[in-house]
Amino acid sequence: MSQTSPTLSSPTPNTPQHSWLRSAIDDYSLALIFIVLFAVLSGTVPYFFSWDNIVSVALSVSQIGMVACTMMFCLASRDFDLSVGSTVAFAGVTCAMVANATGSVMLGMAASLVAGAVIGFINGAIIAKLKINALITTLAMMEIVRGLAFLVSKGQAVGVSNEAFYVIGTNMLFGLPIPVWITVACFVVFGVMLNKTAYGRNTLAIGGNPEAVRLAGVAVDRTRIVIFLIQGVVAAFAGVILASRITSGQPNAGEGFELDVISACVLGGVSLAGGRDTISGVLVGVLIMGTVQNAMNLMNIDTFYQYVVRGAILLAAVLVDQLKNRRATH
């Protein structure tokens, strides 16, 4: 507790000098944690600090990173979306099948993105218009879409003979894999959208208090539908890239993907209560996840332990966030 002079201060709370330091630490605490983590791992884990390894970390989180950008909007508006993993699989399968049938990879991709948009639109419309809880709606959608992925592919991985299919997932551009560039682009675009557009600001406000925002004249239902629609399209795009990386559309791809994405967002300090999000936080969350995973692999840690470690890190992140909020309310 800071010591103030016994004379009465003015009724408006004037901030003591050192509080900017504390607020800076609060604002950048995650980034600091990541930097420390990175430095420690670089010093202790062999092969960790090498360009090749860093690129492979980036590549490994590229799909999670893309979808985390749009999941951030979902969480910001106090909803969430469990159907993205299934959408990834369905989009991959769709892309491969349409590409095989038409001979055009572009058509395959377009079909996937349209499918993703439809899935997202249905999610959004049910949640916004029929007022059904997002957990239930997207859980149902997760099952349905996963089922569709198995049905259309008859349960088999769909290989693609067309070489062009592998370009987007495996080629390099200016020294980095294309999926990494696409993820970077997503962070830039969605970062700008969150902070600079009416859509992003309204999303945050809806998460803060949907009824107040409706009465303030914001088209709440439409915004919600758009959030899910974009989420569906980006998840489908991630599915296409994943299929290209693994050279086939697989109906069981992306299982547990939705939880990885939500974990990354939560690690990045996104509040499930809505209204408080930063794109930098999500970026750091994604990076922490990828880095820890990679370091554990390099250290040859048993997969069974990896689950435990990941869960523990997630819990720790939420606890830190909770403590921060508790202090903020005083």
Place this chain on the structure above:
Amino acid sequence: MSTADATPYLQFESIGKSFPGVRALADVSFGVHAGSVHGLLGENGAGKSTTMKILGGEYAPDEGRLIIGGQPRQFRSSAEAIAAGVAIIHQELQYVPELSVMENLLLGRLPTRMGFVQRRQALAWTREKLDALGVDLDPRAKMRNISIGQRQMVEICKAILRDARILALDEPTSSLSHRETEVLFRLVRDLRAQGKAMIYISHRLDEIFELCDAATVFRDGRKIADFDTLEGVTRETLVQRMVGRQLDDIFGYRPRELGDVRMSVRGITGHKVHEPVDFEVRSGEIVGFFGLVGAGRSETMRVVYGADKRLGGSVQIDGKALPATDVRAAIRAGLMFCPEDRKEDGIVGVRSVSENINISARRNHLRAGLFVDDAIEAKTADDFIKRLSIRTPNRRQEIRLLSGGNQQKAILARWLAEGDLRVLIVDEPTRGIDVGAKNEIYNVLYALAERGVAIVMVSSELPEVLGVSDRIVVMCNGRIAGQFARDQANEENVLACALPEGAPKANQRRN
């Protein structure tokens, strides 16, 4: 002065408390006698809530100490305070809505035999206790099905059943009807007769005069004055001590010219508005809507604005009909609304003051139809923070950290920023707001009316309705029961009009 020789049961001794950057309490001392009701007065932020939190064990004081029954006490948690016989009934009640009255009263202490709840025994016991307190309630009723006033009774009973010796009530009547208030007052007087030491916090001076034996006034975290008795103390003295300046007339009514009809409401109905309602508001006019809680005023206004579904009837702004149930169309037509429940329906707590001000008008100056113009928004926010004297460190502060009055001013600013404001509906604009801020809000309303805006003000505070309105519309049981011009209205005729047929028309309010 009569009780000055006896030692108070509860004493605050030189209590001080600081938070980073603010000194919330400084050297506060006062005492509360057993068998008395002690009023705490002061504007929001004066230190009343901090004092209550120290009493309730939520905060530990930095300086000074609490003395209860002659023993110095140091509470480290709310549980310790409860164990020491302290009960605080907060404005926001804490209960389990899905459980019955009985279960709430016995929460955590239901009588059991071999793990099974002894339901019949518990019911008989609860009924007996409720009867003893003179509270007429079915112990089996679910909490969510009883009125707010009754829930409050249950909370008080819960405190009494835990053998509380000290009972603090924080703004207990802010959402009670007149009749419920009477019941509450009777209970408080009974408890006084039983020798409880009671603290009563209220913004309503009438209640302080009616109920309290003594009072302490707070301002800026300090004790300003103690009144051992309220005999002979005037309302003006108390207000002056609270605000630290002379406020001759907090309403400061300013007469003005009225223009043509701006809004005309014809026969509207909704799910909660069963009978068609008609009224008109003219340019420059402030129409006060008075009624008891549940008279249908807020429900009607929500249908007018489009917040709730309109089933029938029409609303015209300057002769043009509004589409039903379309908030956005209403705003575009110049009809705007400050809702009754600021926290639930008004502000977006976790967003900044600036966001809360700009959220609606933003659409008028987007770049490329998409991008927020931060420069304009910052200017708008700073402008209104200054014009309406919204007290906030800066425009980036989260609005939930502001006091109620300043939040309300930010919501007003939201609509002022729209530019083309024609009709403004304000629902309970000063509920839970301190005297100084009330005055500022009235002045905003007058300034708007002088610009030709038509204003509808829904309020349950009769002095406010009488003091601010040019015309008073009274609602009762979902219908407009009467109208009064400003110079014809007084407390008696307006209140009589607001009471349902057959209700006792006397004894509703003293003074």
